[in-house]
Amino acid sequence: MAAAPFSWINPEPHGIHIAPADCWVDPSRPVDKALVTHGHADHARGGHGQTVATPETLAIMELRYATRDGATPVEYGETIRLPGGVDATYIPAGHVLGSAQILLEHAGERVIVTGDYKRRHDPTCPPFEATPCDIFITEATFGLPVFCHPPIEEEMQKLLERLAAHPDRCVLVGAYALGKAQRVIAELRRAGHTDPIYLHGAMEKMCRLYEEHGVDLGELRLVSDADKDEMRGHIVVCPPGALNDRWSRRLPDPITAMASGWMRIRQRARQRNVELPLVISDHADWGELTRTIEEVDASENWITHGREDALLRWCQLHQRRARALALVGYEDEDD
Amino acid sequence: MDEFAALIDALVYTRSRNEKLRLIAEYLRATPDPDRGWALAALADGLDFPAVKSSTIRNLLKDRVDPVLWTLSRDFVGDTAETASLLWPAPGNEPDPPGVSETVELLSALTRKSVLTGLPKLLDRLDASGRYALLKLATGGMRIGVSSRLAKTAFAQAFAVSVDQVEEYWHGLEPPYDPLFAWAAHGQAPPDIENLPTFRPFMLAHPLEDTVVDLADYAAEWKWDGIRVQLVRAGEETRVYSRSGDDISVTFPELLDVLPFPAVLDGELLVRGSTQGGEEGGAASFNALQQRLGRKTVSKKMLTEFPAFVRLYDALLIEGEDVREQPWTARRSRLEALMARLPDSHFDISSVVEARDFGHLAEIREGSREDAIEGLMLKRKDSPYIAGRRVGYWYKWKRDPLLIDCVLMYAQRGSGKRSSFFSDYTFGCWNGDPDKGADLLPVGKAYSGFTDEELKKIDRHVRQNTINRYGPVRETEKTLVFEVAFDSVHESKRHKSGLAMRFPRIHRIRWDKPAHEADRIEALRALIRD
Ligand SMILES: [Zn+2]
Ligand SMILES: [Zn+2]
Numbered sequence: 001m002a003a004a005p006f007s008w009i010n011p012e013p014h015g016i017h018i019a020p021a022d023c024w025v026d027p028s029r030p031v032d033k034a035l036v037t038h039g040h041a042d043h044a045r046g047g048h049g050q051t052v053a054t055p056e057t058l059a060i061m062e063l064r065y066a067t068r069d070g071a072t073p074v075e076y077g078e079t080i081r082l083p084g085g086v087d088a089t090y091i092p093a094g095h096v097l098g099s100a101q102i103l104l105e106h107a108g109e110r111v112i113v114t115g116d117y118k119r120r121h122d123p124t125c126p127p128f129e130a131t132p133c134d135i136f137i138t139e140a141t142f143g144l145p146v147f148c149h150p151p152i153e154e155e156m157q158k159l160l161e162r163l164a165a166h167p168d169r170c171v172l173v174g175a176y177a178l179g180k181a182q183r184v185i186a187e188l189r190r191a192g193h194t195d196p197i198y199l200h201g202a203m204e205k206m207c208r209l210y211e212e213h214g215v216d217l218g219e220l221r222l223v224s225d226a227d228k229d230e231m232r233g234h235i236v237v238c239p240p241g242a243l244n245d246r247w248s249r250r251l252p253d254p255i256t257a258m259a260s261g262w263m264r265i266r267q268r269a270r271q272r273n274v275e276l277p278l279v280i281s282d283h284a285d286w287g288e289l290t291r292t293i294e295e296v297d298a299s300e301n302w303i304t305h306g307r308e309d310a311l312l313r314w315c316q317l318h319q320r321r322a323r324a325l326a327l328v329g330y331e332d333e334d335d
Numbered sequence: 336m337d338e339f340a341a342l343i344d345a346l347v348y349t350r351s352r353n354e355k356l357r358l359i360a361e362y363l364r365a366t367p368d369p370d371r372g373w374a375l376a377a378l379a380d381g382l383d384f385p386a387v388k389s390s391t392i393r394n395l396l397k398d399r400v401d402p403v404l405w406t407l408s409r410d411f412v413g414d415t416a417e418t419a420s421l422l423w424p425a426p427g428n429e430p431d432p433p434g435v436s437e438t439v440e441l442l443s444a445l446t447r448k449s450v451l452t453g454l455p456k457l458l459d460r461l462d463a464s465g466r467y468a469l470l471k472l473a474t475g476g477m478r479i480g481v482s483s484r485l486a487k488t489a490f491a492q493a494f495a496v497s498v499d500q501v502e503e504y505w506h507g508l509e510p511p512y513d514p515l516f517a518w519a520a521h522g523q524a525p526p527d528i529e530n531l532p533t534f535r536p537f538m539l540a541h542p543l544e545d546t547v548v549d550l551a552d553y554a555a556e557w558k559w560d561g562i563r564v565q566l567v568r569a570g571e572e573t574r575v576y577s578r579s580g581d582d583i584s585v586t587f588p589e590l591l592d593v594l595p596f597p598a599v600l601d602g603e604l605l606v607r608g609s610t611q612g613g614e615e616g617g618a619a620s621f622n623a624l625q626q627r628l629g630r631k632t633v634s635k636k637m638l639t640e641f642p643a644f645v646r647l648y649d650a651l652l653i654e655g656e657d658v659r660e661q662p663w664t665a666r667r668s669r670l671e672a673l674m675a676r677l678p679d680s681h682f683d684i685s686s687v688v689e690a691r692d693f694g695h696l697a698e699i700r701e702g703s704r705e706d707a708i709e710g711l712m713l714k715r716k717d718s719p720y721i722a723g724r725r726v727g728y729w730y731k732w733k734r735d736p737l738l739i740d741c742v743l744m745y746a747q748r749g750s751g752k753r754s755s756f757f758s759d760y761t762f763g764c765w766n767g768d769p770d771k772g773a774d775l776l777p778v779g780k781a782y783s784g785f786t787d788e789e790l791k792k793i794d795r796h797v798r799q800n801t802i803n804r805y806g807p808v809r810e811t812e813k814t815l816v817f818e819v820a821f822d823s824v825h826e827s828k829r830h831k832s833g834l835a836m837r838f839p840r841i842h843r844i845r846w847d848k849p850a851h852e853a854d855r856i857e858a859l860r861a862l863i864r865d
Contacts, residue, residue, distance in 0.1 A: 145400065146408045146421040264421070265412055266347050266467075267754045270480075275348050310407045317401060 006135060008086070008106050011302065011325040016113060016137065018104060020084025025102060025113045028327070035088055037115025038099035039064070039178055052080065054090055056098025056213055060178065063205055076100065076126065093117040094128035095282050096179030097210055103131060111135040112296070116305070118281065119288040120152065123186040124179070124215045136298035137325070140306035141283040142261050149261055149285045155278045156191045159235070162255060162276055167233045171276065172254035174240040177203050179282050181237050182210045184259050185217045188235065196221045198231055200238035200247070228252050244273055261285065290314055336432040336461065338366065339374055340468035347479050355481060359489035370435040372511025379486035381475040382510065386445040387454065389474055392419045395455060399424055410807045413754020416470035423466055426459040433460060442473050478751055484723070494519035502722055506580060507533035530570040534580040535599055535651050536722035537565065540712060540729035547693055548730065553713045554663065555688040555696055558731055559646055560621045560709040561605040562628070566645060568594045586630050587643050593681040599652040602645040603685065610864070611708055617683070618646070621837065622825040644681045651720055659720040666720065703734050709822065710734045736820035737862055738842055739764070740853040742775055743815040746797040747808045749782060756790055757797040757809060758782055760841070762817055764832070764859055769851040775813055776832040778859060784820065784840035793844065816845035816853050824862050832856055
């Protein structure tokens with residue numbers, strides 16, 4: 001007797017469960033067998049028996065959790081066979097280094113879990129590939145029509161202009177340590193900025209890891225090795241949490257900037273005491289989310305990880321089947 | 336409009352007060368008349384365009400954006416103007432921004448009908464920043480962290496004049512303040528306000544906190560629980576101003592023909608009664624005064640049921656003589672001498688509280704709750720009357736607040752800086768024994784009294800314990816106890832619990848306390864004093 005369609009894939013509060021393989025996608029608590037889309041902490045937790053992910057994601061997890069136990073690498077485009085007749089294929093998601101969508105196939109049915117993704121160019125990772133499927137499980141971090149990320153070139157321009165206008169100060173850019181920081185640095189290089197860039201100590205290892213994976217970040221120096229005066233007229237990159245922290249007192253009169261999709265909203269920028277908001281995100285904005293749903297054209301869309309309500313509404317208005325998943329533990333920290 | 340929009344954006348993202356002053360001053364110097372006058376008005380007091388309301392903007396957007404998507408966006412952004420500026424469909428044309436004066440002219444000419452075509456035309460001429468500035472300007476409150484005082488200080492700084500003088504002239508003038516710019520920017524004669532019944536800035540007090548003062552240098556007065564008002568008579572006209580300088584004369588017509596000579600007097604507006612300070616106190620509770628507040632027309636019945644009078648604290652001008660420079664003791668004797676010329680139907684004087692020493696005064700203050708008085712004022716005997724809050728001159732010494740343990744029931748997103756947090760809380764007390772199935776009844780709302788760290792924690796609690804959503808409101812599990820501080824509690828028909836608190840704020844968050852140990856309605860009811 002045939003099972004009901006898609007009964008093999010179940011969204012549970014702690015992750016998406018693939019029943020025949022007894023294995024989880026991005027589980028928020030330790031499990032025997034986990035498929036991980038990318039290295040951000042809200043997707044990649046430590047302590048699983050086996051972790052299936054791209055080699056880059058595994059390297060990031062090793063850096064964060066100091067263990068390679070149970071690491072099973074899968075290259076982009078590679079398919080691995082899971083128990084119970086489930087195939088998993090890892091496809092670029094364009095979010096951060098190593099990030100993947102996971103295509104799951106079973107009994108002729110195709111499900112994609114996007115993890116986090118974006119559609120813009122990113123010099124640090126291969127671009128998102130829209131792939132046909134029956135169920136499309138999409139993120140919705142910036143799932144509101146107010147979110148429209150401007151071209152990154154404009155934001156780089158803003159940053160470099162402010163830097164040039166204040167040769168006696170530095171611009172301190174808050175950016176998440178995994179992905180955003182390296183993308184901002186790589187984009188500065190692409191914009192022709194060749195000066196040394198100074199790093200908060202917490203960013204060093206991840207930047208080195210990116211370089212080992214072939215991403216050129218130019219000359220990087222540590223703030224802890226620099227004296228105050230040499231940083232005047234330069235860019236300093238730190239984790240968002242360090243922006244208003246005592247640590248920044250060692251910098252020469254910093255102008256506080258933050259690179260994040262939330263900076264589109266004035267009050268969000270003010271909450272962080274940001275003087276120079278840079279609207280730069282590694283997630284799809286509203287236009288990209290809706291365009292992707294149209295391109296993928298799945299018979300059903302499952303929405304998670306963010307502002308599900310609005311995207312659900314959009315699907316309704318456009319006669320697309322959709323439901324919101326209530327996964328716990330997702331916090332929109334890695335924007 | 337481009338420069339104004341750029342100024343608004345820069346102000347939004349500037350933390351430092353000095354930098355804000357510099358930005359505004361620079362704009363005021365560089366911008367021609369009357370654009371800068373309108374901009375200054377918008378920053379300081381907000382402009383009023385009756386045809387443009389927040390609801391107008393909502394309606395315009397709901398014709399262009401799906402209403403559900405609009406509401407979700409508005410809830411997230413926390414500000415109607417900003418949401419609209421972001422969601423407004425990009426026009427096909429290049430931006431063609433109007434100047435500030437042209438914008439003001441166009442907005443003033445709009446009617447409730449023409450606004451539906453006129454405002455979109457304006458919006459189509461601007462980019463997202465311009466749209467934000469336009470909508471903020473059009474709906475009045477800018478709410479960008481610039482107080483009226485800061486705007487005036489920036490004006491004073493721009494043209495090297497005294498801010499106290501600016502304050503003095505301000506209330507006699509109308510936007511775009513041509514005489515003010517003529518004086519400060521173009522070196523002409525100062526504006527003449529002598530015969531105008533204009534508002535003079537109040538002198539304010541600091542909280543006393545841990546300071547101890549010597550009663551040889553300070554006089555004590557009761558701090559009455561009404562509203563602080565300034566009564567101004569000049570050019571044969573009397574006006575009543577509230578603490579913020581709003582003209583509330585229409586609400587208190589009985590005070591407009593009882594001051595027989597030109598003067599500027601400072602006092603507490605109260606309603607006749609016997610709650611505050613007992614029989615001889617002669618004043619009803621704030622709750623009674625509340626019946627009179629905010630009315631545009633006042634019925635005969637209101638006037639007889641809740642007759643208003645002013646309990647005088649101080650005098651600023653007496654028959655053309657400016658006494659503000661004189662010490663408090665001198666002003667006090669001038670005021671006492673005036674009382675004989677004022678009808679006691681509508682005036683009395685706030686008596687000085689006699690105490691042997693500071694400790695004795697503290698005892699007297701302790702007793703003030705029984706008399707339903709807010710607390711004490713301490714005024715240095717040699718203090719001149721100075722606009723604003725000056726350290727060391729006047730102190731307010733409120734009695735300690737009342738406290739009660741309540742349970743969080745609903746949370747709503749805040750506005751402004753807190754728009755992405757659930758920061759407005761409705762809490763309740765038990766209507767019986769919670770172990771025997773009693774329910775919580777809402778008793779109040781608060782959105783202050785906690786730190787940013789605590790706010791984040793409560794916000795997380797709300798998100799993780801939501802049991803129902805009603806638009807922007809979340810109903811939570813009834814598990815979190817707040818110790819709520821408040822000044823007093825009164826009967827109220829507006830609330831299901833029949834009670835309303837005055838100035839409730841979160842005093843402590845009792846993460847440790849089980850909800851069933853929170854207080855019952857009876858405990859709160861027992862604290863009523865009127
Ligand atoms: Zn991510
Ligand atoms: Zn994520």
